[in-house]
Amino acid sequence: MSQPIKVGFIGLSTTGWAASALAPSLLQPSLQGKYNLVAVSTTSEGSAKASAEKYSTQTGHAVTAHHGDSSLISSNPNVELVAVSVKAPMHKQVVLPVIEKKRDFFIEWPAGRNLKETIEIAEAAHRQGVKSFVGLQARNSPVIQKVKELISSGAIGSVRSTTFVGLIPRETHFWPPVITPEYVFALDKANGVTALNIAGGHQLDALTYLLGDFSTINATATTIYPTATVLDANGQVTSRTISTSIPDQHSISGVLKSGALATISTSGRKLLLWEIDGEEGSIRMESNSSVFINLNNPTLYLNGERVEVEGSSSETVGILGSAWAAYADGKKGQYATIDDAVKNHRLLDAIDRSLAEGKTIVL
Template sequence: MSPIKIGFVGLSSRGWAASSLAPPLLKSPLSDLYSITAVSTRSPESAQASAEKYSGLLSHPVKPYHGSTEAIANDPNVDLVAVSVKTPQHKAALLPAIAAGKDVFVEWPLGNGLQEAVELAAAAEKRGVRTLIGLQAWQSPLVSKVKEWVSSGKIGRVLSASWIAAKPAEMTVWAPFHNGSDYEIYALDPNNGATILSIFAGHNLSALTYTLGPLSSVSATSAHLYKESKLVGDDHKPTGETRPNLYPDQWAFTGTLRDSGAILTASWHTGGTATKETDKVRPTLVWLIEGEEGHIRIESTAILGSAVHLRTTHKVIVNGEEVSITDHELGNTGQAWLEFAKGEKGRYPTFDDAVVVHKHLDAIERSAKEGRTVKIDI
């Protein structure tokens, strides 16, 4: 089988694409399944630098593009257009690729809000292209095992589930501390669709809906405790500058799981530290699933413990016994590429799966704003 030829939009010298999405593609076995043939960035200078870098790493020419994605989308030497740019640019970057009949990948979120996500999923379905969304929780060994245990009846019928997640202060995004780079500062504007709810809770909701199924309704509450965010430098120390924090920083909801009828309660909070001092250690994640015949309990005190889509740093107890779980050698992003290469046999999230998560986020946001229970139509 010929390698899948990737045109990478947003693969520059920094950012998520350069640090997490592209590196696994350079390693075996993915290096035999994929080939980066083109890159597209904002400027001709950065595109040329990226093309030269990956031409050297891959020992074959990588073509540079910049600006609109129409050119890279219509390159005959590109099968799959991978997009990793800021959320407000997703729709404009994806539509030319879909129109050109190319398979597409985009980092989460799919669109800037539910409406854009629905439009993009519909466009991809109409054109008949394959889609992949960067919801890495689907590839997490931890999340996969939870899904297996629940589906196999290891704990019996699910009776209830709870999720308590912390975004500790050391995770310098949103509030109370935020990375002060120009590239990251856009996340403080909720109109850009990269909020603590859409990104942080969105990845968590992907894990919850993947393992337990979707919710039929939610009743949510939010709180806005931090009115400003203190900017930090590369050393993670405050620079003395601040920016308004315009969006709620604490979220909670109760909801009914559609498939089991069980109640799910979930909350996300920020502000506290995840210090390693033994007398001050606090959990960053507590995930409990109660069944008629047992339970699953997952805990972490790691700074990124609530980011289950990134890595496994958790204590896992199933029916009273501790279970050890090992991460993929390729990481969750690499495992997603591997599953996508399998075609119809692969286990990976599509744009339709992304719409499911977007619908949950939209319902949570509306419920908190309007003070009522909101039904979710899946």
């Protein structure tokens, strides 16, 4: 039996996304023997010490604290894989020193603010010969895996079209019309965390994972909420507002390399409705809880009949844990790499060019 992969985790504090989702998925009992958290790194000495104490207690062994420059945890001889969970504008500057130290790495999507940065990260990874793992975990949903199985088995015949309708409800407060203070940076498109980049990126990866790549793509968009109201630290509405011109509603269509037609819409009130139609039948996925397939399992129907999917009751931790397991087991194609992130960014870049130029983009 192979030894557990020794993980150093950048951005793992005692609270926040990494603490509430990524770390629990990595440390869940089903992954014992596959990973060993040995070090953490945060921006300050105090937060790093608190995090190290928390996870030393949780894991039952000493976890080393680092803070500041990412090269420090990457130089730890006990670290084999560095996980990076920081804000997107910091991705490139944090992960490049990790790669230069020839450490394999996990990095959250979008793996850079834009296509250029993601390509730089990918080129560095290839140059140093390190393995990569990117947080595009929708493909690890047991429902998505079941759909892939159904399509491959010919259950619906040749796929002719797919329609995806998704919505990020305003109540999440990630994007306008109401946002939390820590998400103000998302209002600057240059930071790479628009709703299209984040939610759209996860959706597009799942779509192309199941149905193959696009050959052409066309997009239209509008800005329904030109102003964002900022909440205070307690979640109460303030008088502070910020103007934004970032489109928040999109209609995207294109032809897949298979010849199938794909349509994606981010409007309406349906959180998630995804239909895949073939010559012999249809698949439908629905969710009333979230548009993020990487965090929640939609309900699956085949020709109108509900399909029970093993493991679908386990939501965020289960899906993220499946991605960690796929990487540890070396199941290439079942976890996303930095090359998948580049491909995803090329598609998002084509959507932006279509919006700017008002025409169909040939990929």
